[in-house]
Amino acid sequence: MKQSKEVLGKPIISILAGKEIGKVKNFVINPDMRSIEFMVVQNDQWDFGIKAIPFKLVEGLGDYAVTIESENAVIDLADIPIANELLSKNIQIKGSRIISRKGQHFGQITEYYFDPETGKILGCVLDTPDAISVLPETSVITFGKEITVISDEGENPLVSDEAFLSGKADEEPVEHVDVPVSSPEPAAPSSSDGLDLEELIGKTLSANLYDPSGELFAGEGTVITAEIVNQAKAMGSNKALELALKVAE
Structure with a gap:
């Protein structure tokens, strides 16, 4: 059993190539299967596109690194219909x-x-x-x-x-104290959520980014500025994550 924080940021090692191919940037959650479907890969040397590894192709999750058989396990999420659907759902779990x-x-x-x-x-x-x-x-x-x-x-x-x-979950219930929820505000994306949008400034978008009304917000190839980052944050965590995932690696 592992927590997400034990894997995020870890290097990804190709067993056959014997080299690091990137780091774990984020997870794509499948809420229907209640599981992690993909690991998003961060590699600043790669071309445009969101690269990820299907969880079923992960060989191991060690204390030091995540291992895969070869770089063939890495896919472009744009080529996978279910990936686009899951990205649009944007289930993060943390912060919910x-x-x-x-x-x-x-x-x-x-x-x-x-x-x-x-x-x-x-x-x-x-x-x-x-x-x-x-x-x-x-x-x-x-x-x-x-x-x-x-x-x-x-x-x-x-x-x-x-x-x-x-494994004794049925034996020790925790006394519940109802937590008041007065005017809750959506949690802003931050490094604690696996996102540090300020790090994206100066990078370019690998795909078009649209605002909640469907209007083009920033086009493919646009260099990300502090203004774009702040506007994405103002649109909520969903748009902030989309911005992070559409950055050219």
């Missing part, structure tokens, strides 16, 4: 608020656990007032862009981190 079917608020997800063999999401981490708690994936109804909806069935779904990791 947890709301029950009946509207009770449990807090905000700060991290998540996944199976290193399959990429399946196993549990979502919350920093509650008293301790770190985990929401097992089995309680989730929907992984959405901003809200993770959970079932109201049974007792409090949150368990301690220790109980979750030991």
Whole structure:
């Protein structure tokens, strides 16, 4: 079992070539399969396009690096229909608020656990007032862009981190304290979300970028400026991620 932060930023090593081909930039989540579908690759030497590795082609997730058999595992996401669909859904999990079917608020997800063999999401981490708690994936109804909806069935779904990791999630429920949500504001993309948009300034776009109304915001080949970064941030986390993914590597 691993957390996303244990993999993001790690070097990616080709076993056959015996060299580093890039670093893990981000994950593309499949909310229907409840798993990591692709790892987005960062390599400043590559041409235009968003490059990624299907999770099923990952050989290993070690303490030092992610390994793949060869560079043939790297694909252009523009060539994969499901990838474009998942990018448009922009499910990040981290930063999402947890709301029950009946509207009770449990807090905000700060991290998540996944199976290193399959990429399946196993549990979502919350920093509650008293301790770190985990929401097992089995309680989730929907992984959405901003809200993770959970079932109201049974007792409090949150368990301690220790109980979750030991496999005793059913034995140690965490006392729930309802977290007030008054006028919540969307979390701005930041380095803690795997995004540091200021680092994109001076780079170029590999594809057209449109604003929420469908108007062209910045065309392919445009050099990213501080103004473009600030405008993308103002459009919300969805557009900020799209900007990061459409940067020429």
